[in-house]
Amino acid sequence: MRAFLEEWNLMLSGKFVRKAILTPLILSVFFGYVFSNNQIVKTPIAVIDEDNSLYSQQLINRVNASQYIDVKTILHQDVDPEVLLSNEKYIAVIYLPHGLEQNRYQGKQSNIGFLVDYSVPSATGNLRSAMTEIISIENSTAPTVGKLKALGLVDDQISATISNLALQQRFLFNPTNDNLNFIGIGYITIISLGIIYGQTLTIVPRLRVEGRLADDLKQPIGLLLRVVPYTIVYMIAMIFTLAALKQIGGMRFVASPLEYIVPLGLFCLVSAWLGMLIGWTAKHPLSAAGRAQILISPAFLLSGVLSPIILFPQPIQIMSNLIPATWYFKIFRGMGLRGGNMMYYWEELGVFLLMLAVIFVFLILLITRELKKRNQTKTEETSEEREPSENLSMREQVT
Numbered sequence: 001m002r003a004f005l006e007e008w009n010l011m012l013s014g015k016f017v018r019k020a021i022l023t024p025l026i027l028s029v030f031f032g033y034v035f036s037n038n039q040i041v042k043t044p045i046a047v048i049d050e051d052n053s054l055y056s057q058q059l060i061n062r063v064n065a066s067q068y069i070d071v072k073t074i075l076h077q078d079v080d081p082e083v084l085l086s087n088e089k090y091i092a093v094i095y096l097p098h099g100l101e102q103n104r105y106q107g108k109q110s111n112i113g114f115l116v117d118y119s120v121p122s123a124t125g126n127l128r129s130a131m132t133e134i135i136s137i138e139n140s141t142a143p144t145v146g147k148l149k150a151l152g153l154v155d156d157q158i159s160a161t162i163s164n165l166a167l168q169q170r171f172l173f174n175p176t177n178d179n180l181n182f183i184g185i186g187y188i189t190i191i192s193l194g195i196i197y198g199q200t201l202t203i204v205p206r207l208r209v210e211g212r213l214a215d216d217l218k219q220p221i222g223l224l225l226r227v228v229p230y231t232i233v234y235m236i237a238m239i240f241t242l243a244a245l246k247q248i249g250g251m252r253f254v255a256s257p258l259e260y261i262v263p264l265g266l267f268c269l270v271s272a273w274l275g276m277l278i279g280w281t282a283k284h285p286l287s288a289a290g291r292a293q294i295l296i297s298p299a300f301l302l303s304g305v306l307s308p309i310i311l312f313p314q315p316i317q318i319m320s321n322l323i324p325a326t327w328y329f330k331i332f333r334g335m336g337l338r339g340g341n342m343m344y345y346w347e348e349l350g351v352f353l354l355m356l357a358v359i360f361v362f363l364i365l366l367i368t369r370e371l372k373k374r375n376q377t378k379t380e381e382t383s384e385e386r387e388p389s390e391n392l393s394m395r396e397q398v399t
Contacts, residue, residue: 008229016230020195021237027188028244035253041125042070045092046084048113052076055101062134063094068126081115082220084134091115092127181252181337186305186329189240193271193325196234197292198204200227200275202285209284214374220367224360227272234268235261242336251287255335259342266352273359274324280366299325327351 011017047063049056057252064071072090081093095113103110114131203226209211216223239261245251278295282288300306303314303325309317320326327348334340342349 003216003219004225004228007226011229011233016195016199020230020233024188024192024237024241025244027191028241029248039316040188041165043068043091044070044072044089045072045127046075046081046090047071047094047096048075048077048079048081049096050076050078050098051096051100053101055104056096059096059100059134059138062138063131064233065295066134068130075355076091081113085115085117088117090117094131142160142390181303181333184245184249185242185251185332186300186303187326188245189238189325190296190300190303190305192234192237192241194292195295196230196268196271197275197295198289199230200272201279201282201288201291203227203276204280205282205285205288207275207291213370217367217374220364223367224273224276224363227269227276231268232330234272235265238264253336254339256289256342260335263328263331263345263349265354266322266349266356269330270324270352270355270359273356273363277359277362277366280363302326304329324352324355329394 045063047060049060054388058287060071060074062067073084084090084093093113093115095115097110100110100112102108112135116128126270149190204213204223207216216226239257242251242253242328275292278283278291279288282291298319302309302312302320303323304320305325309320312320331348333343334345
């Protein structure tokens with residue numbers, strides 16, 4: 001308890017609390033504002049309509065009716081599509097050739113151009129899906145539409161006759177593809193991890209430099225409890241971060257706050273102890289702080305923040321399971337985005353408990369080794385002190 005209170009007072013006397021809480025809050029406000037539009041809901045495109053027919057106008061209207069496409073400009077003359085895409089005013093250009101309507105009713109094929117600016121691939125995913133669906137529907141109605149029109153049926157009747165089944169899509173859990181739900185929360189979590197690592201990595205080297213490590217080794221539990229103050233502050237910072245992102249940026253978070261504290265607390269404690277473990281052998285606090293990159297880089301690259309883990313090669317996927325942040329983000333997506341109950345995530349919680357146990361064992365081994373080294377050093381010093389005294393006593397006897 002003494003070590004805990006000492007570390008708590010040391011933490012409060014420095015700038016850690018302000019830095020740990022204000023940094024993620026400032027980032028939350030920034031990301032909440034930057035990603036306030038969530039995604040490119042309506043992708044701006046241009047249409048070059050050389051056919052300029054009734055059917056081409058109907059097709060353009062269907063394209064514009066898509067929830068993902070916004071037809072900004074319709075041109076009826078030949079224009080170089082690359083010129084239209086050059087200044088990023090449009091993301092894509094659709095080219096409707098001359099004779100489009102005539103070919104449709106005669107059962108002939110028409111080649112519709114769809115030129116997409118793929119310099120930013122993430123901005124085109126919904127656009128390509130929407131165009132594929134539109135063309136599929138048009139193709140399904142093409143063979144018999146002429147005959148049905150000849151019978152006097154209107155477009156709605158023709159559509160119902162040919163395509164009596166309609167696929168109704170529903171995007172669950174992150175329907176607006178909100179970047180806050182993966183990039184935003186991921187970046188802020190990793191940055192906050194860097195702050196807590198900066199403190200827990202230096203605990204043992206700091207005590208070693210100050211000459212107080214020997215006293216703490218006599219009470220190993222007290223030494224391990226030194227990370228608890230930083231764990232508490234990190235938890236508070238992450239709770240404030242989630243609240244700020246939800247209120248300012250509209251981030252989706254539907255988990256029960258009381259239930260979510262459990263996995264969050266385990267993740268924070270695992271991270272704190274891991275920092276202490278990695279920094280244990282450093283001879284100076286500055287050299288220990290430099291090891292933070294060893295923990296931050298894998299957490300940022302391999303935990304699923306930048307890209308889905310399933311895209312990684314199998315060995316990398318296995319390696320990512322050794323990173324605590326990987327399991328934390330799984331729980332965040334499960335409880336925070338999907339609204340799952342904590343009982344659904346016993347596997348993830350079990351992994352955290354296993355990590356705590358493994359790190360605890362390693363820390364105890366390091367403590368044991370440190371004690372042995374110090375006992376051995378004391379024994380050698382005692383033997384060296386005895387040798388001169390024994391030599392002196394022998395000389396006195398001889399005299």
